Amino acid sequence: MSPKNGTNETGVLVLTLAITLGLVGGVFWWLANNSGVINSLSINQSRPNEDTFTQKINVPSGLFSYGGSTTWAPIRKEVDPEIQKLWPKYQLRYTDPTTGAPGSGTGIKMLLDNQLAFSQSSRSLKDEEYQKAKQRGFQLQEIPVAIDGIAIAVNPKLQIPGLTLAQLKDIYTGKLTNWQQVNGPSLAITPYSRRLEEGGTSEFFDQNIMGGEKFGTNVQFIPTTTQALKEVANNPGGIYYASAPEVVGQCTVKPLSLGRKSDQLISPYKEPFIPLQNCPQQRNQINAAAFQKSEYPITRRLFVIVKQNAQSDQQAGEAYANWLLTAQGQELIVKAGFVRIR
Template sequence: MKRVIIVLFIAIAMLSIVACKNDGKSEGGLTGKITMSGSTTVLPIAQACAEEFMNLNPNVDISVRGGGSSIGIKDIMNNSAQIGNASRDAKDKEIKKAADTGINLYQNIVANDGIAVIVNPVNQITNLTLQQIQDIYTGKLTNWNQLGGADMKIVVVSRDTSSGTYEIFFKKALHKNKVKQGAIMVASNNAAVTAVKDSPGAISYAGLGYLNSNVKTVTVDNIKATVPNIVAGTYPISRKLNMYTNGEPTGLTKAFMEFILSAEGQQLVEKQGFIKITN
């Protein structure tokens, strides 16, 4: 009788193991919490990957918040987050400041992206050169008729200076020339898109994952912000999207990063409108 009970116990245990493997919800038996903060561009990638990772690992809790790339990097330096999302590379001064306090800002590249220049759909303009974009944002050009468009005031919409998107645009499009006084400064990609949608004369810029039919993307130097052009490096305003950690990720954070870089994770990157790093 005892032998029968033991055999039944083993059989039930084996069935339980098989069931766990099949439902995918005990992947590595992971437990713990991860806090992520930073870039609003990286935010949808972080949210989508966190949701799926928690579905696979019910005992894991991942908190995701925005705030801008500078905030994400700062939170790593302050040990208030395990992952700092950034749509730009860490600055030399940030790396040095972190190192002075024993923090190693480690760059984990999770996606590729392009920063599209957007206008309202009623705008007749379809292409802008980098020089024209610079002249618009520095205030040298103030009316669309100066560029062959309608007689309409140009409404300049830019990201705030804590934004990684702003940093890349500032370097690659504006060549480090300051945005003119009086420009509308917004805190997120969504806010930039909304501002352009609501103002016929507006111009702004946003990551690929935020583009929709409410705005029109113009070519830059006659080059479209497409996946092939961004991967090839021909589109002039492109970038890597990052998740910074304090040193190489370990433990639960490492498992989460490996998931993002897996085929499944990179599919989620593409679903959010961004470009997988394996392209």
């Protein structure tokens, strides 16, 4: 090899090394100054974007009437405004029945009569409702979206440890008429209820607690939960059952612990109990863990009832239910006082 060729090769090697070092340095400089971009990309890849799920929901345009369960009122208050922000052309209108009180049963009846696009229910569909839909040429589907519990409200002055489900049933059949019979004071029991045909909660109570037995003659029927809770607050011997979010956070009534056995009483609120004199600055909260694990003895699911007719009504109902099952929808369900289902 000639000295000239050796000099050329050395020069090429030096030049190559300089270029390589320059490229490596440039890469390190870029990484150091753009680490935020890399982190951002990593986060986006490892954590699904809520908008992605929302965009996959098939949402129709138009005005859609819906109705049903009064238990759903706190959910409607939280959820509907958010849905309207996401899809301004998907307009929702809650519709009361023309006769009778609003409730799960009347909502399903209105759905069967083509007065609603979909309905909300605090109980499962009945066989006769499935049959009526079939007779009208379509099917009904119930989509569970949340967990709720039935809470028992009594007057704050009443001092008893709680009730078993058997004692609760005996109170509403009229077998137990004095609080002294359940380790309380000598005081007449006044049970309140909504009528069976007016609400999913009373229908659920009838099927799951009463077991088909009729209410006692001492039961007083009140059209709304708001009125019934006022009665209990003013009557030291009063008792009423309702959706847990409607009872647990109240300032004027006390929720009772319930159990299948007297030594298995579970509270519907997070313990320790917050004294009612601290309300409304501090309110008792739902015992979500006990509801999710079915430790609390009266829990149920809340449903969106969808009309399976391959038309825009079906699309509207499925869109509503599917969005409630997204992470954002489930968070709003918790905010409304209920328990997430997923």
